[in-house]
Amino acid sequence: MALLRVVAGIAAAALVLGVAELVAVFTGTGSAPAYALGATVVDHTPDGLREWAIQSFGRNDKAVLFVCMGIVAVLVAGLAGWFERVTRPVGSVVFAVFGLIAAVIGAGRVGGFGGALPALIGTAAGILALRGLTRRIDDASTPPGSTGEAAAGSGRLVGPEADTAGGTVVGAGATAGPAAIRADESRAMVSAGRRRVLGGIAATGVLALGAGLAGRLLGGARGDVSAERATVELPGPATPLPELPADADLRVPGLTPYLTPADEFYRIDTALIVPQVSTADWSLRIHGMVDREIVLTWDDLARRTPVEYVVTLACVSNPINGDLIGNARWLGYRLDELLAEAGPRPDADMVLSHSKDGWTAGSPLAALTDGRDALLAIGMNGAALPIQHGYPARLVVPGLYGYVSATKWVTELEVTRFDQASAYWTRRGWSARGPIKTGTRIDTPRGRGRIPQGRTTIAGVAWAQHRGITGVEVQIDNGDWRPARLSTEVSIDTWRQWVYDWDATAGQHTIRARAIDDTGAPQTAVQRDVIPDGATGYPTLTLQVA
Numbered sequence: 001m002a003l004l005r006v007v008a009g010i011a012a013a014a015l016v017l018g019v020a021e022l023v024a025v026f027t028g029t030g031s032a033p034a035y036a037l038g039a040t041v042v043d044h045t046p047d048g049l050r051e052w053a054i055q056s057f058g059r060n061d062k063a064v065l066f067v068c069m070g071i072v073a074v075l076v077a078g079l080a081g082w083f084e085r086v087t088r089p090v091g092s093v094v095f096a097v098f099g100l101i102a103a104v105i106g107a108g109r110v111g112g113f114g115g116a117l118p119a120l121i122g123t124a125a126g127i128l129a130l131r132g133l134t135r136r137i138d139d140a141s142t143p144p145g146s147t148g149e150a151a152a153g154s155g156r157l158v159g160p161e162a163d164t165a166g167g168t169v170v171g172a173g174a175t176a177g178p179a180a181i182r183a184d185e186s187r188a189m190v191s192a193g194r195r196r197v198l199g200g201i202a203a204t205g206v207l208a209l210g211a212g213l214a215g216r217l218l219g220g221a222r223g224d225v226s227a228e229r230a231t232v233e234l235p236g237p238a239t240p241l242p243e244l245p246a247d248a249d250l251r252v253p254g255l256t257p258y259l260t261p262a263d264e265f266y267r268i269d270t271a272l273i274v275p276q277v278s279t280a281d282w283s284l285r286i287h288g289m290v291d292r293e294i295v296l297t298w299d300d301l302a303r304r305t306p307v308e309y310v311v312t313l314a315c316v317s318n319p320i321n322g323d324l325i326g327n328a329r330w331l332g333y334r335l336d337e338l339l340a341e342a343g344p345r346p347d348a349d350m351v352l353s354h355s356k357d358g359w360t361a362g363s364p365l366a367a368l369t370d371g372r373d374a375l376l377a378i379g380m381n382g383a384a385l386p387i388q389h390g391y392p393a394r395l396v397v398p399g400l401y402g403y404v405s406a407t408k409w410v411t412e413l414e415v416t417r418f419d420q421a422s423a424y425w426t427r428r429g430w431s432a433r434g435p436i437k438t439g440t441r442i443d444t445p446r447g448r449g450r451i452p453q454g455r456t457t458i459a460g461v462a463w464a465q466h467r468g469i470t471g472v473e474v475q476i477d478n479g480d481w482r483p484a485r486l487s488t489e490v491s492i493d494t495w496r497q498w499v500y501d502w503d504a505t506a507g508q509h510t511i512r513a514r515a516i517d518d519t520g521a522p523q524t525a526v527q528r529d530v531i532p533d534g535a536t537g538y539p540t541l542t543l544q545v546a
């Protein structure tokens with residue numbers, strides 16, 4: 001019966017989540033406890049652990065989070081079920097405590113009592129199920145009538161389990177005569193009871209699954225904007241992007257292409273459920289330290305003419321030789337023009353951009369107004385923004401790491417000051433300012449592999465957004481730094497490919513690369529971690545040449 005109690009606890013907890021998922025269809029996806037708790041964990045994960053998770057699991061970091069939460073939930077629910085008794089509802093109390101916490105968090109995330117409903121109603125259903133299942137288990141452990149009669153016959157209680165409510169174990173066969181018959185009867189009743197328990201658990205499981213699936217389907221269908229995105233019409237840019245120079249992409253095997261396809265573009269955000277924002281509901285409010293607050297709707301944007309630029313976006317969490325960087329064509333509206341319409345006050349120095357899901361980035365006002373191609377982007381590589389990359393609108397600012405500039409699902413630009421406001425990651429220990437550091441990556445040869453002797457192409461990409469790359473140098477085994485050949489520069493806002501031909505000799509070799517930006521000085525050799533404002537150091541590759 002102990003195992004059944006554990007399973008009953010887990011089934012009841014599944015019912016909590018399933019019912020909550022269904023209620024959340026009406027109160028908003030953000031209020032489902034699994035999501036609300038997960039998002040809270042994301043917001044409060046210590047930096048070291050988060051970086052480790054991003055770097056170990058990459059794109060799967062969110063899946064790993066949910067699996068870990070699932071394991072904890074199963075353990076807690078199992079224990080709650082194990083300890084629950086009809087006369088001693090410890091497990092129910094555990095459910096209630098977790099349910100209340102989830103309700104408070106859900107209300108907080110959705111901003112209202114409605115957000116508490118999924119957890120409250122789900123928990124109520126779960127506790128009812130747990131009570132019902134426990135009653136059946138307790139009954140099955142102590143068949144009705146057996147107590148008095150057996151006690152009369154043998155002076156002890158008959159019960160097959162040690163965990164009956166107040167019962168002691170007795171070997172039913174140990175008593176002879178009429179008592180043994182009664183024990184047989186009670187054994188039959190026990191197995192009938194056991195069937196009732198199993199039936200109850202199965203029914204709870206089916207209900208949980210049904211409610212959860214229905215919730216997911218209805219909720220997903222309700223908010224999903226992928227159909228809208230597929231048909232949304234984007235205006236053409238004022239001037240079409242000029243053809244890329246022929247040698248902007250050197251097309252070397254193993255080398256990252258100059259333009260990153262949208263479906264290969266790295267994705268980083270705190271969103272456990274990708275926000276679904278319809279153009280009909282979207283607007284951008286520019287407010288704070290401005291002369292005139294303005295609100296732009298999607299239709300307002302449609303009356304303007306967009307521009308298109310190529311910009312290389314990079315994540316501050318990108319380790320040396322990492323792939324949290326990508327280059328795309330962005331279609332959008334110049335932020336300097338939009339901000340000018342609102343008229344930022346002279347003493348403002350920061351724009352705190354807010355997303356639909358409550359995330360924020362703090363960009364220097366100067367970086368958005370100094371003439372660089374900072375955009376409110378609505379298109380990526382010739383199509384509407386992919387939902388994961390911020391549909392319908394996001395920010396793209398050349399030269400700033402994403403965490404201080406690239407707000408996806410953007411809804412507000414709050415003009416303010418660095419000494420008055422701080423953004424999501426700054427509150428968690430990252431630098432308030434995040435200019436992109438000059439960097440390079442070796443793309444090929446990859447890994448610690450073996451390569452054959454002879455002519456070998458070493459190649460990679462280098463970036464120093466909004467300053468520009470003027471050179472890349474390669475060093476073999478602590479030898480002299482030698483210049484690599486660069487692809488044609490498209491703009492100072494995008495990365496450049498580089499290639500170095502090497503005559504590989506047998507043995508082990510260490511290869512390093514370093515980029516040179518417009519200052520003429522190579523990037524720093526000092527090795528530093530990504531926290532608080534981006535990694536530094538040379539990418540290094542060790543090779544065995546056969």
Ligand SMILES: Nc1nc2c(c(=O)[nH]1)N[C@H]1C(S)=C(S)[C@@H](COP(=O)(O)O)O[C@H]1N2
Binds near residue numbers: 271356388390401
């Ligand atoms: N709403 C929202 N926007 C966000 C983030 C986020 O967590 N939430 N992360 C930022 C970070 S850290 C980076 S590096 C870029 C990544 O953009 P991408 O996912 O389109 O590559 O988005 C930025 N915009």
Ligand SMILES: [Mo]
Binds near residue numbers: 314402
């Ligand atoms: Mo990032």
